[in-house]
Amino acid sequence: MTIDTTPLLHKALRLPAALLSFSLAATPALAQSLPVQLGPTPPEDVMPLANNGLAMGLAALPGYVSDIMQRSMVPGVAVAVVHGGETVFSQGFGVRKIGDPATVDPTTVFQVASVSKSISATVAAIQVSSGVVSWDDTISSRLPGFTLSDPYVTQHATIGDFFAHRSGLPKAAGDELEDLGFDRNQIIARLSQVPLDAFRTSYHYANFGTTIAAEAVAAASGQAWEDLAQNVLYQPLGMTSTSSRHADYLARPNRAVLHILHDGRFQPLYDRNPDAQAPAGGVSSNVLDLAEWLKLLLNVGHYPRQPNIAAKDLQPAITAQSFSSPAHAADARSGFYGYGFNVGVNPNGRTAMGHSGAFLLGAGTYFQILPSADVGIVVLTNGSPVGAAEAIAAEFMDTVQYGAPTRDWYAAFNGMMQGFYDPEGDLAGQKPPADPQPAEPLSSYAGQYQNPYFGAAEITVDGDRLTLTLGPQASRFPLSMWDGDTFTMAPSGENAPEGSLSSVRFSTQDGVANGFTVNYLDANGLGSWRK
Numbered sequence: 001m002t003i004d005t006t007p008l009l010h011k012a013l014r015l016p017a018a019l020l021s022f023s024l025a026a027t028p029a030l031a032q033s034l035p036v037q038l039g040p041t042p043p044e045d046v047m048p049l050a051n052n053g054l055a056m057g058l059a060a061l062p063g064y065v066s067d068i069m070q071r072s073m074v075p076g077v078a079v080a081v082v083h084g085g086e087t088v089f090s091q092g093f094g095v096r097k098i099g100d101p102a103t104v105d106p107t108t109v110f111q112v113a114s115v116s117k118s119i120s121a122t123v124a125a126i127q128v129s130s131g132v133v134s135w136d137d138t139i140s141s142r143l144p145g146f147t148l149s150d151p152y153v154t155q156h157a158t159i160g161d162f163f164a165h166r167s168g169l170p171k172a173a174g175d176e177l178e179d180l181g182f183d184r185n186q187i188i189a190r191l192s193q194v195p196l197d198a199f200r201t202s203y204h205y206a207n208f209g210t211t212i213a214a215e216a217v218a219a220a221s222g223q224a225w226e227d228l229a230q231n232v233l234y235q236p237l238g239m240t241s242t243s244s245r246h247a248d249y250l251a252r253p254n255r256a257v258l259h260i261l262h263d264g265r266f267q268p269l270y271d272r273n274p275d276a277q278a279p280a281g282g283v284s285s286n287v288l289d290l291a292e293w294l295k296l297l298l299n300v301g302h303y304p305r306q307p308n309i310a311a312k313d314l315q316p317a318i319t320a321q322s323f324s325s326p327a328h329a330a331d332a333r334s335g336f337y338g339y340g341f342n343v344g345v346n347p348n349g350r351t352a353m354g355h356s357g358a359f360l361l362g363a364g365t366y367f368q369i370l371p372s373a374d375v376g377i378v379v380l381t382n383g384s385p386v387g388a389a390e391a392i393a394a395e396f397m398d399t400v401q402y403g404a405p406t407r408d409w410y411a412a413f414n415g416m417m418q419g420f421y422d423p424e425g426d427l428a429g430q431k432p433p434a435d436p437q438p439a440e441p442l443s444s445y446a447g448q449y450q451n452p453y454f455g456a457a458e459i460t461v462d463g464d465r466l467t468l469t470l471g472p473q474a475s476r477f478p479l480s481m482w483d484g485d486t487f488t489m490a491p492s493g494e495n496a497p498e499g500s501l502s503s504v505r506f507s508t509q510d511g512v513a514n515g516f517t518v519n520y521l522d523a524n525g526l527g528s529w530r531k
Helices: 008-012 028-033 053-072 115-129 151-156 159-163 175-179 184-193 207-221 225-234 246-251 275-281 287-298 311-318 388-402 409-421
Strands: 076-083 086-094 260-262 265-267 322-325 335-337 342-345 351-359 363-370 375-381 447-449 457-462 465-470 475-483 486-489 502-509 512-518 528-530
Touching: 053 076, 053 086, 053 388, 053 409, 076 287, 076 388, 086 287, 115 159, 115 207, 115 225, 115 275, 115 287, 115 311, 115 351, 115 363, 159 207, 175 184, 175 207, 175 275, 184 207, 184 275, 207 225, 207 275, 225 275, 287 363, 287 375, 351 388, 363 388, 375 388, 388 409, 447 512
Parallel strands: none
Antiparallel strands: 076 086, 076 375, 260 265, 322 335, 335 342, 342 351, 351 363, 363 375, 447 457, 457 465, 465 475, 475 486, 486 502, 502 512, 512 528
16 A cells, blocks of 8 residues: 555644634734734744754754664665755665665655655646646546446546545555556556445545546646656656656666565565556655755745746645544644645644655655745655654654654654554454364365456465465465365455455355455455356
8 A cells, every 4th residue: 555644643642722823804803902913824823933943953853863763773764854945954864775785865766655646736736737637627527438436426526536535435445456466547447336435525545546636637638647747847846866657766776675564674575566556656756856846845936947836726735625634532633635735734823734655565755844934854764654754754843843842753653653564354363263164175166256346366276275366467365274165365465464364255056166255355345256
């Protein structure tokens, strides 16, 4: 999966309520009763920044990185900070790959995972400014043949709806198809079978929702998404080490290798090709390039090398469009999502925008901008999400605003992220039955099976066990007997953490199987095959 960790913070921590913001121009009686006339919002009614907070934050930043790397054991980190239209900090720490002495520097290219969503929203905003699309264009008007399971949503869902995760697609819809090797077009087409939640009143983080929105923008532009991003954003900003193609990342001589958290330590075991969801999670870049992008976000309309983008067209992306995490208590603040950006209000009344990114196979990234202070930070790591990137940025931004970190951010984020490592499948952590029922002869289960969402499957007998073959890449999963007609499979990959174990339950008639259901693929009721 490509994960965004930011909204979970609102659920994990009881943060103070945001300061009330209002315009006294609309409340003259109240204005006359106050001893001090406050200005309009924003930003005159926010709390002042700490004296020399930025200087203190920059001085302390290497120490924050060192401490969090030691606690987290993340192999490599790169950080950049921008202010006043300049890159005021850029540094690499640690190594690109455990066991290799090559170190991380500011030019080292990382996979940025879901930070790609904010980058892609910026590309979309450029096309809005160019008159190619609008945020309110319907997907169906740009992608002929596009359908969802609800005809009304098919007709009315917009580019903005999908960038805001409010289309009704369930969480992570399509990720399971990507794991099995389906390509972008195949996945988007098959999402027409997925049951939807409430349109525009639900929020479900879905990588392929973002991908659908980006594909609509690309179609309107007459270019492949990867070319469009290169032509309208990366090239104009001089982001020469940035790409939305995985092959370009693999070709970089100075690149950080993914490290998965396995058996309690980081190990460079896997590659992660996110091309199918490139707009949502497929960007690779370095902190120097991303610093140019942060400068653009903070100075739209004034950035010297600015692409064709107007502040009014970016504004919808960086302001609240949907609830990502409704407040859990009366004294807590809600979290919001714009178009590809997490947006919210800090305890001091200052708005902030950002996004986390993570691959369980080995990347953790984060950026945040604080427009009222003209400050932005990006943190890239080559380790699975453990809260390191978020904690580094939070300690720095706290120092800028308050003069020192307000809490142990690494402990907070690390604890919050442990849930990402919970194994998948109904049999994970379960003990086998002490006295299982016998299965039918293995040949009774063999054969070809069909599923309109996941496609064909084949069950074969290999010696004393069954093998399930799925997907365009003919992924093979050994099946082990569990109890009667129930077998087990151990899913693996981006969406199946260590220890995952799922049932495969066969239905039989007269001792011969005529279908089966895979539990971990059945979250949306689509995980059953029939002969």
